[in-house]
Amino acid sequence: MSAVAVDVRGVSRVFAGGGVGAVTALDDVDLTVAAGEFVSLIGPSGCGKSTLLRLVADLDAPTSGTIEVFGRSPEQARLAHDYGIAFQQAGLLPWRTVRANVELPLALHGTGKVARRARAEEMLALVGLTDFADHFPDQLSGGMQQRVAIARALAEEPSLLLMDEPFGALDEMTRERLQNELVRICAETRAAVVFVTHSIPEAVFLSDRVVVMSPRPGRIRTVVDVGLGRAAGREDGVREDTAYFAAVTAVREALRGGALVPARGVDVP
């Protein structure tokens, strides 16, 4: 496998505004995500972080520039089921049981019934929902639904996980618990993750690198190296670590527009 999971080069996305004028959601963005790396995209509303994620997922096409996912076009990657995706809303199909929801991507890809079932069991164990396999989504809490959505995203053992504010609608306590779980899951699956979020602590806790973006036009302002060590060793205690606070401060400064942080990657003034 290629050592680069996602390679974004000179990508712009302009939305033609209905006669009012075009909106530049992304302007000349470069970003590389290594295999197995956890990268967060953070920035105020309108900075194009969700747009960037959608471009990588091939749910939208760039106006200019190129994107490669494991050396292929996003479309090829999508059709090859190279990535798993999770949105802010769990988006479970209400008529399918939890198990059947996790099995959905496998069923669509023609995986046999027995293999499908075994894989769903495994994924539900990973997110701690084995006992709820035969429940319907409306019988679960929001946090549990989101865990099912993560299990579904992981069902095909993707090497890349795309997550668009998956914990955005959850309360703070559920959120921190799911963050811990996500760190553990990523350590186990060794998938690369592109994670869109509004929350600075969340971005710092989860990521190897935090990409700070600025709006109008959407650009990458700076990239903060978090360096809290590999995900495997990370636990709740990290949240009280000095390095953690230093990184939180660095990201906060970067969001304010200061250049006080050791910036890496592309720095757009």
Added chain:
Amino acid sequence: MRRAGAAVARPARSVGLGLAALALVVAAWEGYKLLAPDDGWLVGEVRLLPRTSDLAMPHVSDMLARLVEPVTGAAGAPALWVAVVQACAASLRVAAVGWVLGVGVGLVLAVLMQRVRLAERAALPFVVLSQTVPLIALAPLVKSWGSKLELGAFEWQGWMSVAVIASYLAFFPVAVGALRGLQSPDAIHRELLTSYGAGWWQALVHLHLPASVPYLLPALRLAAAAAVVGTVVAEVSTGLPGGVGRMILELANFASSDPAKPWAPIFGAIALGLVASGVVALLGAPLGRYRRAEVTA
């Protein structure tokens, strides 16, 4: 468990309510007959309220009693209710064929309109327009077209015209309801299927069709009632014998000599509509899981 309890309580309650409504109708009928003058209520030459004589409004008890008496005075004639049930059964068969035909056409149209935006814009006005054509005008046309049809050994039967006309009424609620249902999935679900690389057919089977069930079930019931109405009207206007529509027409002649008799096939037609819509409701019973509301985090 709350769900199961409610499921038991609900039918019992609706049956009770239905019986109460029926009693209310009977009471209104008999009450009016008791209180209003025999000749109704006239203002000048205009009759505002109907006559209440036994000829115009037979007692409910008379109408029920007439059901168990023989159809005619001839020896060996079956009871009136047996004749009505036989006629209703004949009509129900034709209506069922019309329903199946109409549901098929309606579904295909809906899928086509959902698949091709242009088809929706082109076809939907005609779907709506089709229902403004009076059945009475259509029935003789369908009959004459059918009789001109020659396909080897296949011979067009009279009941087929009736089924086609019934389907003409039945397809409309299905086309409109199914289209709304097929278009109901949220962007998040559509994009999820896209992200899985699912094609149009997979998205239809796994997302759009299941999502359309809550819209489709009431449409199928409406279609059943429409198929029955279409069958009864078409039997009358194409002159097809054997069904309850024709029976209504024939027994209307007895209005003055045997006033309770014409009401029997009318009750039959009402019961037919209820049975048809009830059967379709039963078909939908195992689809309960598709009516679960979607909840978001």
